[in-house]
């Protein structure tokens with residue numbers, strides 16, 4: 330500004346007189362430096378200048394002098410005049426100057442808005458912000474506090490809602506409504522309500538809490554991210570020590586995992602990798618944060634898997650097989666009430682069942698066996714009862730075949746804890762003891778590739794290697810292993826594969 334005034338004076342009026350020019354320049358400089366003097370004093374000095382050094386008679390000079398007074402005066406007034414302003418204080422500490430309280434508030438508001446923008450709200454601060462009114466030279470306002478200065482000194486937070494599952498923080502969303510929406514979407518993801526699936530209740534197994542928290546905006550997640558976190562679950566790694574007779578399959582079975590999953594946690598190993606007793610392997614499993622327990626009634630069509638019947642054909646070479654008739658699955662209309670855990674049935678009661686298409690058995694011709702047949706492969710209804718007998722009498726709670734979330738490899742026969750059950754046929758006990766998801770289980774070999782399994786027992790009455798006869802009590806009904814209530818899970822295994830027991834029982 331100073332410069333500007335001088336330039337103006339120089340150019341417009343005093344270019345012709347270098348002497349006067351110098352003088353005025355001098356005084357102008359002095360005038361500007363006399364910051365606290367009022368306009369009257371300035372005028373007095375100027376009067377002195379004009380009286381002593383200027384040629385009175387020149388109208389140009391007079392006009393020039395007046396102009397100088399006016400131009401320089403206004404500039405000086407601008408620079409030397411005072412104005413009201415405010416100091417902004419954060420927690421009692423002066424941060425800088427703002428032109429007014431309103432301006433300061435706007436500045437702070439702007440910063441808080443910007444910080445909260447990513448989560449759609451205005452950030453808040455616990456800082457104590459004060460404004461101290463002052464009068465300052467107008468020039469001082471050229472050096473107001475910048476947004477950057479303020480940003481580095483202003484702390485802030487936003488309000489969010491924290492989702493805790495079993496006491497552990499899993500995610501934070503900006504509002505409770507958003508959290509509830511995510512949880513409901515997650516519930517529906519597993520409960521799958523539909524026309525055919527009337528869900529009557531959905532609950533979480535784990536305790537869920539939502540509480541307001543203060544946090545930095547970057548800690549807040551998007552609803553979709555939180556849903557994904559819940560669906561992905563948490564990864565836990567356990568160490569497992571290889572036991573005698575363990576195989577990859579058995580380790581998987583013992584830990585309710587798939588062989589593939591066990592191998593995935595042990596890079597470089599495959600199903601053929603030999604296991605050493607005492608060797609430590611990793612069990613990496615993913616468990617959901619939240620378990621959805623849903624109850625309801627399902628009405629719909631289900632597949633009835635076909636069975637394979639084998640007939641001995643003496644025209645074939647021993648050990649060879651020929652498919653005589655392709656099997657095809659049947660269909661049934663079922664209505665059942667259920668209890669599901671994350672989409673998988675843990676309890677199912679058939680209310681109504683109507684077969685709409687009968688399955689067609691696959692008929693396989695097999696060359697004569699070298700070993701004598703001890704158990705007949707007899708289909709139900711054929712009248713031949715020389716085969717396997719019922720191990721327990723009771724309602725069938727769950728049939729063989731596909732059911733929600735997997736394949737059921739046997740039938741579940743209802744019973745009370747402690748009910749004795751018997752061997753379906755005579756044979757040799759292969760194993761009797763704890764068998765992972767099967768709980769306390771017995772596996773009996775009846776010869777000719779036929780075996781039967783009895784799972785979830787509360788007590789076993791036989792041991793491995795023992796000979797048993799058909800109808801002999803071998804164990805007591807229980808609910809050990811992967812079971813939700815006392816029942817006998819009964820399997821028939823032919824040549825290593827499970828078959829539908831109902832096709833072999835009288």
Ligand SMILES: [Zn+2]
Pocket residue numbers: 727737739740741817818819
């Ligand atoms: Zn079962």
